[in-house]
Amino acid sequence: MEENIQLLQLCLTQIEQQLGWGENSRWTHQDFEELSERIYCTTKIRLSVTTLKRLWGKVAYTSSPTLQTLNTLAAFAGYSTWRAFKLAHTPAALPEEPPTEAVVSEVALPELPQEIRSHRKATAYVYTLAICLILIMVGFISYGLIFKSFSVDPSAIRFSSQPVTLGVPNTVIFHYDATASPSDDIAIQQSWDQRLRENVSREGHQYTTTYYYPGYHRAKLLINNQVIKEHDVYIKTDGWLALIENEPVPLYVKDKIIDKGILQASLSSLEKFKLASNEQIPWLDYYNVQDFGELASDDFSFETEVKNETNTGNAVCQESRITIMCSNGRMLVPLAIPGCVGNINLTLGDLYLEGRINDLSAFGCDLSQWQKLRLEVKNRQVSIFLNGKQIYRTVYSNDAGKVVGIRYKFMGAGAVNYVRLWDKHKKLVFEDEFE
Template structure:
């Protein structure tokens, strides 16, 4: 009989196979940070690092995972929800015994199992010895002394090269890495005896750069990659396409058009690209836990893959982010909201007020006071709820579009600050 633990184990195995990051027993905190970001990118729901560690048994936790957590994990591996995932057979490795001979049938003299068995034993012995050797090598304690780590951007705008200064010579580490952010794919091996490394950042944001010795993060610091005014991008895994402020400023709005994209070789019939509009600049001591924000936004493309016209608004904070999402009315079941680790899914919450008609500008207003968030869409209360974690200070703003979109106004404010971005 299949138990819930069997289903959860099967889901973990599918996730490990999908990400291909090696043995999960060796995963470090940065791996769970990367997994959290990847799950959010694909499902729109952000599971916290602590939640993922509980799922993988890294942190003791006696309660069962929530329905939201299970549904999100199932969606990440290709199922609609946890209920659909549970319908699939759980593949449990079992030893298969040789079948009995049919009555009166001749019994062959050749016995492959008897011949293979010594080889199987030998392979396991060798693997065991190799495993012991590898464990002993890995288990060498890491000793560090006066280790230093700092950085500075060399330019204004994007892309931007950052010069890292480091000193890891006062350690017994076998390997030294510099990691740009949460993403372990952006980890680069450096010379242990060296002191400088240059790394290029292609997107703006507020990052947490890391110095990694062997597989341990020993130093971290904040790194702020700012935009020069507004910046448009065609988002790609490789180098993005950039559109500077003066190119996308039209008739009092910030806008990416179909002409902008087709001139860059985009063929919408093949694939509708994801695009963004960024404004990443200091906004004073504006708290991400108590602030006001209002904007006018519009999706301007609704063909091919973009029929739902998803629009995302991300408020970047020094300790996290808030995320709002809009779409056409018929697609609200696919929407998600997030307030610094508190996640709301359109599959389990009525987000119908976030379904809009993009033939005109859509007004969005977000009021947050002492971690209580209220969101108004076209002056109608669309959501109200609390979040728990401090978001730090607000450091920027980012819009996501399917194809093309525009922003007519954007403003942050509190009792003392009125930051008009557009």
């Protein structure tokens, strides 16, 4: 157990050195958000901000991390699995035994001839090597028997789901049949977040859970921690939804958020939750998740106008993020005042660019005024325009799927003037002038 703790700390230290962000004692909530995004872009597995804070000791937690979490950390650190990380570091982590001389007698014994000593060393080496090979063979055989005894035929397992309503919170009823499982270790996981995993009975057939955030979630049925079945759970909104990010349940803004042609929750709405002050401003999100048909993320256009006048306390950077949510990824375009562009990050499909090591200065602007942002994607070639001027152009590799939603995220009470979406044929698919 102590060895595992030491190895975990070693892995976290390697990640810190890889990031180059300085002492983790100075990391902010935003740093952990960025780390979560970076891990996801590298491994395609998302570790939540809360999980990362627990690992780095920012949140009290007594349980040990799961094997999947350890595998994800190891993969981000550059290793194939947690086992590979252990094999690479366990020998180095063990202190060397200092050479000792056994005292047989007070009378010095004559030293054996060199040829006899060499023969004995060679014989001992051969015996040791033989024993190691035998142990390795036994291990492989045992592993094969265990794996075989727990093998599962996916075709014999059933797994489906159905939301009970529109919007959030939303209860989803999962229907499953895992009676063919050789093991009782069966669990259903809502999405990528391992904290949202619950064990279920092998003899059972229904399980309900609640989703608090809209979006395109990938639910999983696991047996012995192995994903056997998975499918998409599409949680839509009923028009525009405003919420304040909060763990584990967000705070939904019930006040009016559309007025005089603008989408905006007032700062007084945030203050009602006693979260907003001159020093501490929460993240405010606007969601519109709906069926846009077969609008492909590889070929579409998007345009909007935003501003964020909140500039006090931790919101001094006026950071704003505009996201096109996709079934297999996302397009996230950040904006901030010019002095804070080193803190922002750009995500386009599988491409993740940090402002810390990339020049994203073109995304700096005066957010106290309306900023017109346009995104054009054609065959995965992305062009980004700000106030009619092209500020960035690049290409990403992997298909992000179809467009499933729009999300605005503001540090403070940001506002949206309009939003428009076109397909590859320049046909207007969605438009909202907030009138």
